[in-house]
Amino acid sequence: MCAKPVRKKSPTSIRNYDKDLLKSFYETMMKIRYFEQNIQEKFLAGEIPGFVHVYIGEEATGTGIMTNLRSDDYIQTTHRGHGHTIAKGAELKRMMAEIYGKKPGFCKGKGGSMHIADFSVGMLGANGVVGGGYTLATGAALATRMLGKDQVTVVFFGDGASNRGTFHEAANMAAAWDLPILFVCENNQWASTTPYRTTTSVEDIADRAQGYGMPGVIVDGNDVFAVYETARKLIEDIRKGSGPALLECKTYRIGGHFVGDPEMYRTKEEVQKVFKENDPISRFEERVLDEKVMTREELDQIKEKVLKEVDEAVEFARQAPEPDPSELYQDLYV
Amino acid sequence: MCAKPVRKKSPTSIRNYDKDLLKSFYETMMKIRYFEQNIQEKFLAGEIPGFVHVYIGEEATGTGIMTNLRSDDYIQTTHRGHGHTIAKGAELKRMMAEIYGKKPGFCKGKGGSMHIADFSVGMLGANGVVGGGYTLATGAALATRMLGKDQVTVVFFGDGASNRGTFHEAANMAAAWDLPILFVCENNQWASTTPYRTTTSVEDIADRAQGYGMPGVIVDGNDVFAVYETARKLIEDIRKGSGPALLECKTYRIGGHFVGDPEMYRTKEEVQKVFKENDPISRFEERVLDEKVMTREELDQIKEKVLKEVDEAVEFARQAPEPDPSELYQDLYV
Amino acid sequence: MREITFSQATLEAMDEEMSRDETVFVMGEDIARQGGIFGQFKGLPQKFGFDRVKDTPITETAIVGAGVGAALAGMRPVVDMHFADFMGVCMDEIFNQMAKIHYMFGGQKTVPVVLRAPDGLINQAAAQHSQSLEAWFMHVPGLKVVIPSNPADAKGLLKSAIRDDNPVLFFEHKALFRMSGPVPEEEYLTPIGKAKVVREGKDVTLVSYSLCFNTCLKAAEMLDKEGISVECVDLRTISPIDKNTILESVAKTTRLAVVHEAVKQGGVGAEISAIVAEEAIDYLDAPIVRVGAPFTPVPFAKPLEQAYRITPEKVADAIRKMF
Amino acid sequence: MREITFSQATLEAMDEEMSRDETVFVMGEDIARQGGIFGQFKGLPQKFGFDRVKDTPITETAIVGAGVGAALAGMRPVVDMHFADFMGVCMDEIFNQMAKIHYMFGGQKTVPVVLRAPDGLINQAAAQHSQSLEAWFMHVPGLKVVIPSNPADAKGLLKSAIRDDNPVLFFEHKALFRMSGPVPEEEYLTPIGKAKVVREGKDVTLVSYSLCFNTCLKAAEMLDKEGISVECVDLRTISPIDKNTILESVAKTTRLAVVHEAVKQGGVGAEISAIVAEEAIDYLDAPIVRVGAPFTPVPFAKPLEQAYRITPEKVADAIRKMF
Ligand SMILES: Cc1ncc(C[n+]2csc(CCOP(=O)(O)OP(=O)(O)O)c2C)c(N)n1
Ligand SMILES: Cc1ncc(C[n+]2csc(CCOP(=O)(O)OP(=O)(O)O)c2C)c(N)n1
Ligand SMILES: [Mg+2]
Numbered sequence A, B: 001m002c003a004k005p006v007r008k009k010s011p012t013s014i015r016n017y018d019k020d021l022l023k024s025f026y027e028t029m030m031k032i033r034y035f036e037q038n039i040q041e042k043f044l045a046g047e048i049p050g051f052v053h054v055y056i057g058e059e060a061t062g063t064g065i066m067t068n069l070r071s072d073d074y075i076q077t078t079h080r081g082h083g084h085t086i087a088k089g090a091e092l093k094r095m096m097a098e099i100y101g102k103k104p105g106f107c108k109g110k111g112g113s114m115h116i117a118d119f120s121v122g123m124l125g126a127n128g129v130v131g132g133g134y135t136l137a138t139g140a141a142l143a144t145r146m147l148g149k150d151q152v153t154v155v156f157f158g159d160g161a162s163n164r165g166t167f168h169e170a171a172n173m174a175a176a177w178d179l180p181i182l183f184v185c186e187n188n189q190w191a192s193t194t195p196y197r198t199t200t201s202v203e204d205i206a207d208r209a210q211g212y213g214m215p216g217v218i219v220d221g222n223d224v225f226a227v228y229e230t231a232r233k234l235i236e237d238i239r240k241g242s243g244p245a246l247l248e249c250k251t252y253r254i255g256g257h258f259v260g261d262p263e264m265y266r267t268k269e270e271v272q273k274v275f276k277e278n279d280p281i282s283r284f285e286e287r288v289l290d291e292k293v294m295t296r297e298e299l300d301q302i303k304e305k306v307l308k309e310v311d312e313a314v315e316f317a318r319q320a321p322e323p324d325p326s327e328l329y330q331d332l333y334v
Numbered sequence C, D: 001m002r003e004i005t006f007s008q009a010t011l012e013a014m015d016e017e018m019s020r021d022e023t024v025f026v027m028g029e030d031i032a033r034q035g036g037i038f039g040q041f042k043g044l045p046q047k048f049g050f051d052r053v054k055d056t057p058i059t060e061t062a063i064v065g066a067g068v069g070a071a072l073a074g075m076r077p078v079v080d081m082h083f084a085d086f087m088g089v090c091m092d093e094i095f096n097q098m099a100k101i102h103y104m105f106g107g108q109k110t111v112p113v114v115l116r117a118p119d120g121l122i123n124q125a126a127a128q129h130s131q132s133l134e135a136w137f138m139h140v141p142g143l144k145v146v147i148p149s150n151p152a153d154a155k156g157l158l159k160s161a162i163r164d165d166n167p168v169l170f171f172e173h174k175a176l177f178r179m180s181g182p183v184p185e186e187e188y189l190t191p192i193g194k195a196k197v198v199r200e201g202k203d204v205t206l207v208s209y210s211l212c213f214n215t216c217l218k219a220a221e222m223l224d225k226e227g228i229s230v231e232c233v234d235l236r237t238i239s240p241i242d243k244n245t246i247l248e249s250v251a252k253t254t255r256l257a258v259v260h261e262a263v264k265q266g267g268v269g270a271e272i273s274a275i276v277a278e279e280a281i282d283y284l285d286a287p288i289v290r291v292g293a294p295f296t297p298v299p300f301a302k303p304l305e306q307a308y309r310i311t312p313e314k315v316a317d318a319i320r321k322m323f
């Protein structure tokens, strides 16, 4: 039997979508977008320190997938993890505070952008080590199974990360043990300065699924409806015990690799073209207006609400106290 | 296009095989067999120390592949590397001396069975780390390419090793860079005490080739003719610049994992059945006699010659001097 | 007191802790079907099932990583490393993930994982199966590192390690597994972070751990006959180090020697020596002596391995020179 | 003498060695298209081609392993680790393969590989992008470990490392790349294994390396004004250690302090201290002081990172207490 990955299409119509669901898609995507735009701005203004990687242009992926998760499901994310964290339901204020290195942050300022984690919403951590998360997520999936729970774990990774050996070890283990885990590759075409096809031996990373005996599925990662529906089916199956699957979401990294990246490895035109033609948020807006399932005012209302929420988060983070130097020695051992 | 691995059959007839080639198959396989039987015996008698893993039952694989290699081609082997080393043309005396821990050994007694290497015949080393060899072999292939040579590198690995992340990293790199390397999985059904299917998520390890965009081929590893012909084609292509390939040889580990293994994880009957029905050497004998391409006397002559050669190697190793304690400090830095 | 082997002692620890707490499980390569290379898991799968005593693929990064992830999701995994030599494969999972998660995430989650790592020289196993790597891990904040020298401590420390909410590395010398020794029948825990003065003496403090500690005891007996009274301190834990026990002993004896099987350069001995040179130099009546392996990989051939090994004679020689 | 940056100095070293020897090449993540995170590879692909300046997949085990394999087959690879923090990923390739091949195979083959590893604190990069891990590698026989503190040494040591037939780790502090300093125009090599007395003094020997050595020089100036004369020894190589230079200096000054950015416990300072406590304790008029990072992962927030950092003030304080 031939097992090339399946390519999923966008639903032909979204007329039967629940209004609240549509609103939540937009709200989440906009929240991420504004959050990240603020991060860029504040970083360049010197307010936010460290290394910061934004998710602009990839919002539909995280949103479409996370909408299918329960709050007790687990996710494991990467250095580019703000979007996932927001979509999983983390509180923006504490999140922004962490990114500012402030005391009320999720990690009390010890982690920062690359080490965001919010265990209260099942977000098991970003990771500064590319490909560091696969095996942790596999272990979380193992634990839920051993504990007799029906939680699902989702691990996110980039095209660049797909080449790390940890992917192979985790995928094989998850498949050999039939663990409830979804591997989500966000193929945004770039691994830092490197076009993924120059270092990745296959065009479709989902091709690798077959080598583990798991289903491989490809979807347009900038189409929130397609991502949502594809992930829904996969996550339902996994929750029922089908074992792991690999979902590749084709997307594009609109921002630089990190905020402040001179981007000497690609042209502004390339990026602008994608942004103009394939921005997941514009595409959502056009489609819902086109199919008349939402109105411009509804969209604007959400936008406004989100704008306010993010601004409050920024203000909160700015005003928040820094950790005291003495806290350096806390949280090392239990 | 579907890219399931290809299954190669045995040649329908071996009548057109060159007599010298047939003889060399038998000689190499018998050399390995006697060598390994001696190792077992001498180890159990307390003459050989350390950890020793024998290749009994897998002789056809190493022999069939290595027959296609030039002496300047490279191989990288594993903890179970005696057979490959012999088939690549290493001198038995110095090899046995190394296994005995004697001074004239390839590694002056510093390596032993698990760290045999003979660079003079392109044998880049056994490895005590399962899966440690893939990346080294990939580098050797890279070097030959950069140096403008047409050498081919072959890396051997077990079914157990196929799950190591190093496989993935090396396979992707080799494929992304089109390197002249053949990955040979000797699927002998067992990884130490563990039946491979309990920890390996696919039945055919060659299924993994597709995930790197390289050809995957499966062959009966106990049929020296099938292995030889399959490897010949692959190695020719690789030498011409086709890029890497993955060849899975289905075989069986007749001996324990290491010499002295109590083998409490499988029955004697299972092993005896395979040995009786699928010993690569008996199968060779039967076929050449059946197809009348060799005579019993010819086989016996070779056997005798090989017996003598191995006995001499053992005698050489026994008589050889041990390294002097002062040599401990030699060979650390150049 | 009854005597059992080190291997049995660790088996009892596993059995008791797995019985006590259902979230404790163990995974590793080739541990279930045959009971572990040193018999240290024998019978556990029969008692607790193959789900709680898991044979894994040969994937050290996945084993340790999955241990960490399972801990984050509510389990208390014990992970067997097969041989300590393979810890390089999962070094990132150990030092960048397991060790840092609690701190880096601001104390949100604990990571109760135990890594069991059989180490040291045995049977001419050569360069990649004979190593003692504990020193690396004392340089990693967030880990605890335990390294017993006898069955009783092995049992008590393993139980403590499993109950500890921090990640603990448990180094167990391959040559110790067959060693017999008295082990109480009743339940007990040996505290992590406490060294033990096993043999009192007044002329010199000999600090060691693991198999080598037994070598030191033998050296101490040899020296006793020559009139040198050796106090033997078994570190048992190398991170956090029990400074006080060492400093008190040195204050009494005025001399310090540190012995381990790992190579001397950059070893645990350096840290012990540096602590004393920093905090108690005025007590000292002699240079601090370190005995460790020569600075080479472990060689295969018998005479070379013999030259490489730490023996009671070598330890005694080093100490004689202090007087 | 002309002044160039540390980054440029290493670039010149690469350029000269790649021009001299066709078998020298460099590979790593994101080094070619953008010239390296610190500009340290800028222009090289244009001059030598993208085949000799290779962007690799994100696969540290394959990069280092392939470096070793390429060396075995006749090349002289330089491998860039991106950040030293990722060396845990390829630890097995470093310590079990690269370091051991020459010895374990009885000297049959040399392994002329250089690993370049940018390390240390910069820009609040937090726990997984700020580490100093050099101490692990001084505990690994078969490796040489080099760690310059300024542009001139960086160039000379990198050239020596590339010509060395042994595997060499070249740690380069991320904060040093922008540092300018005098670098001779004519070709030169800086010997591996030789420390340097950069500043003479008579009251105390201050041993350090990498960025921290510059911190020590500042501390020395501060102390000078207070009447404490500090001799500053730049180790430059931490394996093999240049014992003699240290011992000679201590014999003169009678006091020793060792400073590094890595955590103190189990760091290089322990080894230096232990060497002196073993071989030169009688010279000492004060305890040996070590200054290193606190025993925690590197925290993100500014006040925490600041508390974590080694500063001239902290070094000066530690030294004042010796008098
Ligand atoms: C093990 C490791 N190697 C290298 C890096 C440096 N690095 C950080 S992000 C990145 C690129 C990641 O690309 P991809 O996985 O595609 O994720 P994306 O940034 O596109 O979201 C690299 C090389 C790292 N953090 N960890
Ligand atoms: C990294 C690593 N993990 C574990 C081991 C222990 N070990 C040695 S051989 C072996 C089984 C290998 O199985 P396979 O790859 O199928 O090769 P085979 O022995 O069957 O030839 C194991 C687990 C090791 N040497 N290295
Ligand atoms: Mg990417």
Ligand SMILES: [Mg+2]
Pocket: B158, B159, B160, B186, B187, B188, B189, B190, B191, B192, B253
């Ligand atoms: Mg096998």
